[in-house]
Amino acid sequence: MAVDTKARRGADPIAADAALVARIGAGDPTACRALMDAHLGRVHGYAWRMLGDAGEAEDVAQECFLRLWRQAGRWRAEARVATWLHRVAHNLCIDRLRRRRAIAAEEPPDRADPAPGPAGESQRARVAQAVAAALARLPERQRAAIALVHYQELGNIEAADIMGISVEALESLLARGRRALRAALGAMRDDLMGEP
Amino acid sequence: MAERSDRKMDEARLAVILEAYGADSRRWPEDERAAARALLAGSAEARALRDAAEALDTLLDVPAPPAPSPELMAAILAAAERPSWRQWLVDLWPIGPIWQPASAFAAAIVLGIAIGVGAPDLVLPNGGDALITEAESLAFGPAFIAEDAL
Numbered sequence: 001m002a003v004d005t006k007a008r009r010g011a012d013p014i015a016a017d018a019a020l021v022a023r024i025g026a027g028d029p030t031a032c033r034a035l036m037d038a039h040l041g042r043v044h045g046y047a048w049r050m051l052g053d054a055g056e057a058e059d060v061a062q063e064c065f066l067r068l069w070r071q072a073g074r075w076r077a078e079a080r081v082a083t084w085l086h087r088v089a090h091n092l093c094i095d096r097l098r099r100r101r102a103i104a105a106e107e108p109p110d111r112a113d114p115a116p117g118p119a120g121e122s123q124r125a126r127v128a129q130a131v132a133a134a135l136a137r138l139p140e141r142q143r144a145a146i147a148l149v150h151y152q153e154l155g156n157i158e159a160a161d162i163m164g165i166s167v168e169a170l171e172s173l174l175a176r177g178r179r180a181l182r183a184a185l186g187a188m189r190d191d192l193m194g195e196p
Numbered sequence: 197m198a199e200r201s202d203r204k205m206d207e208a209r210l211a212v213i214l215e216a217y218g219a220d221s222r223r224w225p226e227d228e229r230a231a232a233r234a235l236l237a238g239s240a241e242a243r244a245l246r247d248a249a250e251a252l253d254t255l256l257d258v259p260a261p262p263a264p265s266p267e268l269m270a271a272i273l274a275a276a277e278r279p280s281w282r283q284w285l286v287d288l289w290p291i292g293p294i295w296q297p298a299s300a301f302a303a304a305i306v307l308g309i310a311i312g313v314g315a316p317d318l319v320l321p322n323g324g325d326a327l328i329t330e331a332e333s334l335a336f337g338p339a340f341i342a343e344d345a346l
Contacts, residue, residue: 024276032276036269044268045261057261058268065272128259149223150256156217156225167225174216178252185255 018077025072035081036065042152043085049147050093052136060092086152087162090144097140127188134184142177145170205231210242219250 023031043064047057064085079087135143141163148159149170160170203209210232217223221233236242289297 029273029277032273036272040264040269040272044264048261054262058265061264062268062271062275066275069276124258127255131255132259146256150218150253153223171212171216175212178215178218178249181256182248182252185252188255 013080014077017081018075021068021072021075021081024069025075032069035068039082039085040065042082043089046086046089046147046152047093049135049151050090050140050143051096052132056096060089060096063092064088083154083158083162086148086154090148090162093144094140130185130188131181134181137184138177138180142173142180145173146177146181149174203228205235207235207239207242210235210239211245214242214245214249218253218256219246220253 020031020035024035040061044057044061047060048054051057051060067088068081068085135146138146144163145159148154148162149156152159154162156167156170160167163170165173205228209228213224213228213232217225221229224232236246288294
C-alpha cells in the first residue's frame, strides 16, 4: 500500500501522537502500554536528574501519566506527547524543589555532603557520584536546561518552550551551567580516563 | 516558534554553540548545524574548543538514571484501566475518596426527610398570632410588644 507507506513516512508526529492518545481516551489498553513504553523512561530520567531522588522521580513520573490518562479524552493535537509530558514533569519538579527550599529555610540542613565512597568503589562510580552532586548544586534552571538538552536530547526550541523562556535565555543557562560543571569536575576527567 | 536562520556563523558563534550545547552536533541548533560543522572542519582552534566540550560531555554521561520500577509501571497501567465512570468521580472530587462527600450528601437528605416527616405541624391555626405575641413577649419583654403594636 503505497499510500499507507507514504502516510507513515511523512506522518506529522503531533497528529500521530494525537491518534494514539485518542485510542487511550477510547480505553484501548495496548495504546496505554505503547505510550508508557515509549515515554516513561525519559520522563522518569528527567525527574531523577532534576530531583536526585529515585522515589520522588517515580512519584513525578506517575503523576505525569495519570494526568495524561485524564487528559486523553479531550486531548488537542497542539504538541507532541513527549513535549507535553516533559512540561508537566518540569513543572512538578520545580514545585517539589521550591517546597524543599521552603522546608530547608525553616529547618537548617543536618546532612553534610556525601562522604567519599569505600576504597573498593570503582572510579566510574565515584565519577558518577561527583557528577550527580555537581548537577544537584546547580541552580534549578541551569540544571533543567542541561537535563532537557544534554540528557533528554530535546531541541533548543522545544526545551525553551518547556521551560517557558526564550532560546537565547536557554543558551545562557546552558553555558553558565556547563561552565560551573566544568569547574566542579575539572579533576574528575583524568580520574575517569585513568580507568581501564 | 520559528527557527532562526539569519544568524551569521563565525568562530565566535561556534564557540558559543560549543559552550552551550557541547560537542555533539546533534544537540546544536538545527538551523545552524551545517554551517557550524563546516566551520569546525576548517578551524583547528574551533576543534580544540570542541575537544574541551567533549571532555565535559563524557563526564556528564557517566551517571545513568535508574530504570523505572515494575511497581511504577503497574500502577500507571492500572490507573489507565480504571473505568471511565470512576475516573469521572475522581475528577469530580479529587481531594479524597468520593464516598466522603457522597455520605454527607445522603445523610443531609435523610435528615431533611426525617425532620419533614417527624416534626410537628408548624402551620399555625388562627390562634397563631397569639402564640407569636406570647413568644415575643417572653423573648424581648412587654415593651417590645407595646412598640410593635404602635
